[in-house]
Amino acid sequence: MRREIFALGVVVLSFVVFPASLFAYQAWRTNALDARVIELTANVPANGGWQPDTIRVHLGERVRLRISSTDVVHGFAVPALGIQVDEILPGHVEEVEFVASRAGRFPFACTRWCSVDHWRMRGVIEVIDPQNPNPASPTFAPPLYQQLNVNIDAAHPARNVPSEHPSAVRGAVLAEQITVDADTRTQSPSDVFAKLRADAALKSYGDLQLWDAIAFEWKRAAGDDAIARGRQLYARDCAACHGESGKGDGPAGRNLPGRTVIDASARRGPADFTNAAQMLGASDVLLQGKILRGGMGTGMPEWRSLYTDQDMWDVISFIRGFVFEYGMSDKK
Ligand code: HEC
Ligand SMILES: [Cu+2]
Known part of the structure; x- marks a missing residue:
């Protein structure tokens, strides 16, 4: 009898209590760290390109980009942060979320040939550490x-x-x-x-x-x-x-x-x-x-x-x- 109660305990613990607590923890985390919402619009370069083209956030901040297009289909990539949105359709909002866990400048670009000047469609996400707002520029090995x-x-x-x-x-x-x-x-x-x-x-x-x-x-x-x-x-x-x-x-x-x-x-x-x-x-x-x-x-x-x-x-x-x-x- 003792053994059966014990086994039941293990079952309840592993199938109910543990997953439930994990779920609760996840929910708590998302709410606890409110994302900073930034609206970003994509326009062909002749109409101004990315607005804004410089996005400044603080180190450690959770950021939610809400990306929309005012004209044609664009793409969005921040290679250094591993972010890629293949399609930003006019009239839709694409959301991407990330945590700014590293200070620095992270260039982003459109990845769709939206117009002749498409390749000019670039911008930068600047992650600033308030403790060290003007860091020495990083040194790279020369190419x-x-x-x-x-x-x-x-x-x-x-x-x-x-x-x-x-x-x-x-x-x-x-x-x-x-x-x-x-x-x-x-x-x-x-x-x-x-x-x-x-x-x-x-x-x-x-x-x-x-x-x-x-x-x-x-x-x-x-x-x-x-x-x-x-x-x-x-x-x-x-x-x-x-x-x-x-x-x-x-x-x-x-x-x-x-x-x-x-x-x-x-x-x-x-x-x-x-x-x-x-x-x-x-x-x-x-x-x-x-x-x-x-x-x-x-x-x-x-x-x-x-x-x-x-x-x-x-x-x-x-x-x-x-x-x-x-x-x-x-x-x-
Ligand atoms: C907006 C137009 C444009 C795009 C997009 C472009 N290029 Fe070029 N590329 C040029 C022009 C113009 C030249 C000639 C530059 C010169 O005469 O020095 C050139 C020259 C080059 C050369 C030098 C060739 C040589 O023998 O000296 C290479 C290599 C090259 N491009 C590779 C690429 C690669 C790879 C990509 C894509 C990742 C790319 N280009 C995208 C316009 C472009
Ligand atoms: Cu483009």
């Missing part, structure tokens, strides 16, 4: 291109250009015979080609075969997952200017600021990623430098405030496929 002294503003024509686009698919077949020993981040493909071409052991291979092996090595070093992630980032953030096919002919790239001001002979529209003579002369580090800093005086936006290092490597891995013939059509 790789600076550490390696790569001049990202210099022209980077390839020293060697293949007669046609190399193919990573053909290169896969050669991988057993041709060892491409290269650092695919810091060396440009054309420098790697020069090294292979000078290798007497590879004399029997034609130029295009060496290029194919290089194309495959770039793909292998990046990995299929990185290329697949890069494809998504590219579609969301780059294709409108650089074009679906990478040719620099996206609809948003046509009337960029700077294009009309600069010497008409200088092609300063979005870069053409299918141009082997240009792309093969650039190392991944150089491309990363341009992506994170943006092209001064042209419409190339900076991505340092929104992209992680991994995001940048992923998108570069994908872009390489426009010359190396991979990534565009494979489905994940």
